[in-house]
Amino acid sequence: MHLYVHIPFCKQACHYCDFHFSTNLSRKSVLVDAICAEISLQKSHLPKRELSTIYLGGGTPSLLTEWELAQLMTTIEQYFTVSPTAEITLEANPDDLDPKKLQMLRRYVNRLSIGIQTFDESALRWMNRAHTAIEAQACVALAQAAGFDNLSVDLIYGIPNRSKDKWQEDLYKMLALNVPHLSAYALTIEPDTAFGRWQKKGQLPAADEVLAADEFEELVQALTSAGYEHYEISNFAKPGQYARHNTAYWQRRPYLGVGPSAHSYNGYSRQYNIANNSRYISEIQQGNVPATVEKLSLADQVNDYLLTGLRTQWGCSLAQLTMLLGADFAQTQARDLAAMYATGWLTRQGDQLLLTPVGKLFADRVAATLFVE
CATH class of the missing domain: 3.20.20.70 (Aldolase class I)
Known part of the structure; x- marks a missing residue:
């Protein structure tokens, strides 16, 4: 943790x-x-x-x-x-x-x-x-x-x-x-x-x-x-x-963030502390955690993984994407994957989706293209 x-x-x-x-x-x-x-x-x-x-x-x-x-x-x-x-x-x-x-x-x-x-x-x-x-x-x-x-x-x-x-x-x-x-x-x-x-x-x-x-x-x-x-x-x-x-x-591991504006993540939800020092102190002194909780849908979890995983040398696992989505990701997103392969920004090595060297300049665009709804 x-x-x-x-x-x-x-x-x-x-x-x-x-x-x-x-x-x-x-x-x-x-x-x-x-x-x-x-x-x-x-x-x-x-x-x-x-x-x-x-x-x-x-x-x-x-x-x-x-x-x-x-x-x-x-x-x-x-x-x-x-x-x-x-x-x-x-x-x-x-x-x-x-x-x-x-x-x-x-x-x-x-x-x-x-x-x-x-x-x-x-x-x-x-x-x-x-x-x-x-x-x-x-x-x-x-x-x-x-x-x-x-x-x-x-x-x-x-x-x-x-x-x-x-x-x-x-x-x-x-x-x-x-x-x-x-x-x-x-x-x-x-x-x-x-x-x-x-x-x-x-x-x-x-x-x-x-x-x-x-x-x-x-x-x-x-x-x-x-x-x-x-x-x-x-x-x-x-x-x-x-x-x-x-x-x-x-790699989407659970973490706790404390302090004003800190974020937390447990795999299924994100939590955002208030970004105001005085209000943060006041709420904590009353025994409250001044945070907004956002429950993550299956699509949110897939998109989070794409946004973070593609930035790394390990890329994203198609098996993991399929497990999160509950459907075959490669099949569901076949058209968008083909488009990204064609740009030369994305490649597939076995089970892994990886950015190419030039693709690292367009990481957010690649991830957004593959997002699911």
Whole structure:
């Protein structure tokens, strides 16, 4: 089983981010109390109590004090059994990772996911990131010196109005850090962000899809040549060092999400916590979990599997799709499958449906074409 904890606080708002967070840290400790209370309220949500992964995301979980982090982990251990081999990940920003903070984190977590995004100083400023290019490089060496050998870094590609060699420099510097895992995402412009508002006013052009596609291909070439496995569209890992928690999402395993805006999934329903810190705290203090539950139809379950499974190197099993649908998927969707094979975006290998290398650029479109009603 798997647990996600959402820490909805940041020092400042990145111009591209539409995740739920607040830059007002005054109620951080009160919200941590509420998350601990939700863990108690949700202790029976998962079919089993043993956790094989815990993921502290956000927001910026590296803003937690030792007291707050210890409180969370103690509460988790009170209501769940944490496997001795559990992967325990904390998302961190480079500017939070000094030697003292890293030694503290090492006592509670065994994996860091560091939001570097780019080593380009001007791009960092443009995106309103809180760290500098120097901190972006230094934090990884500091984490390794503190004993973290299970590290992931995030990069963003498709950043407009910069020379082509800047992305190549990002890749070169990332590879030089010798980390076992990379997550890389195309810059997207979401409406309720600074970039979205700038774009609406005509102050920012639309995302350059051609640039993003070119840089994605460079990314795949550079990482696979360096021995990384491209095991999910946005994720690369050295052999055997996949992100176990995120892999659980893509393979439709049950997980519980606690905290404002967190999602949960048990195979048959999804649950969405309210994305409002004050209302979340108020409801939890009254003993209520402020969540909306969506029951998944058979079609929903099939479509979820297509949307997530096709993104991975394992693809989707036709036998599994047939079991979920209650009818022969290959026969039911024969016309759409044939169309996707013809585009060269999808291929079949035995029982598995897999995206081709070019198909990875159109993953959502392929999945949507195969959706059932």
